[in-house]
Amino acid sequence: MRYYIVLILSFFMLSAANANAQAKLSVKWEELTANDFRAAIAKSQGTCLLPFGILEKHGPHLPLGTDLLNVRYVAEHAAQEEYAVVFPEYFAGQIFEAMHQPGTIAYSPELQLMLLQETTDEMARNGCKKVVIVNGHGGNEHLLPYFAQAQLYKPHDYVVYVQWGHEATRKVGAEKKGPDWHAGESETSNTLVTHPNLVHMDRAKEESGADQGRVKLPESVYTGIWWYARFPNHYSGDGSTATKEQGEADVQGWINTVVHAIKAVKADDESLKLQKQFFEQSQHPLDTPQ
Numbered sequence: 634m635r636y637y638i639v640l641i642l643s644f645f646m647l648s649a650a651n652a653n654a655q656a657k658l659s660v661k662w663e664e665l666t667a668n669d670f671r672a673a674i675a676k677s678q679g680t681c682l683l684p685f686g687i688l689e690k691h692g693p694h695l696p697l698g699t700d701l702l703n704v705r706y707v708a709e710h711a712a713q714e715e716y717a718v719v720f721p722e723y724f725a726g727q728i729f730e731a732m733h734q735p736g737t738i739a740y741s742p743e744l745q746l747m748l749l750q751e752t753t754d755e756m757a758r759n760g761c762k763k764v765v766i767v768n769g770h771g772g773n774e775h776l777l778p779y780f781a782q783a784q785l786y787k788p789h790d791y792v793v794y795v796q797w798g799h800e801a802t803r804k805v806g807a808e809k810k811g812p813d814w815h816a817g818e819s820e821t822s823n824t825l826v827t828h829p830n831l832v833h834m835d836r837a838k839e840e841s842g843a844d845q846g847r848v849k850l851p852e853s854v855y856t857g858i859w860w861y862a863r864f865p866n867h868y869s870g871d872g873s874t875a876t877k878e879q880g881e882a883d884v885q886g887w888i889n890t891v892v893h894a895i896k897a898v899k900a901d902d903e904s905l906k907l908q909k910q911f912f913e914q915s916q917h918p919l920d921t922p923q
């Protein structure tokens with residue numbers, strides 16, 4: 634009898650310990666044990682985030698990893714609010730336009746696609762049947778939709794979602810003139826929130842982030858040198874007017890957007906179903922009803 638009581642008691646204690654561990658599951662892939670990883674995939678319903686950053690100059694005053702640091706801050710906070718497993722640091726993106734600046738890591742186009750494919754394949758093999766690429770780098774704006782579209786090339790048992798952009802936030806102070814695209818007021822404000830110790834506000838004016846407009850072409854014509862033609866210092870805008878207040882509003886808006894995206898992806902049962910149907914039909918297109 635005593636033996637059974639001990640057994641029952643230890644069962645309850647173990648369950649409580651388990652529930653505790655479950656409640657405290659880290660969102661970070663690299664922090665989970667193998668067994669906790671299994672629990673994390675179940676808890677996330679197979680929804681995993683791949684925050685995508687880059688290593689490139691960010692004006693004279695922000696760190697090379699600004700996009701990586703900011704997108705990870707946002708993804709990790711969002712995943713804590715709506716549970717998802719967050720893949721480790723990833724920065725193999727498109728950044729050829731900054732190869733003339735120190736510290737840029739620009740892999741070949743072939744490797745970018747191959748590495749991203751093998752990464753999402755490996756994530757899916759480990760149970761991430763919904764992979765959400767949370768983009769933090771403007772230079773990926775062609776790469777990522779192309780990658781997502783290329784998932785239809787051959788059958789996959791998982792879906793790639795690309796999450797991009799966030800709610801517009803209230804600007805603090807007067808409207809500024811010109812673009813604010815890279816290491817300018819907005820991005821500097823955000824970094825003042827995510828990694829204040831890495832921002833060198835005193836250096837923000839050391840270079841110009843003004844648009845130099847050196848190539849004149851109509852909007853309907855695209856050329857790869859456009860960015861260098863306009864912003865050769867790899868700086869667009871003016872970081873010196875950044876404030877923590879503006880960053881707090883913007884970062885919170887970004888987190889909210891990613892939380893909303895995680896919820897929507899978890900609720901989406903159609904994409905995988907339709908993908909399966911599509912792959913099945915694409916094996917024999919002549920049988921597709923016309």
Ligand SMILES: [Zn+2]
Binds near residue numbers: 699769771815816
């Ligand atoms: Zn950036």
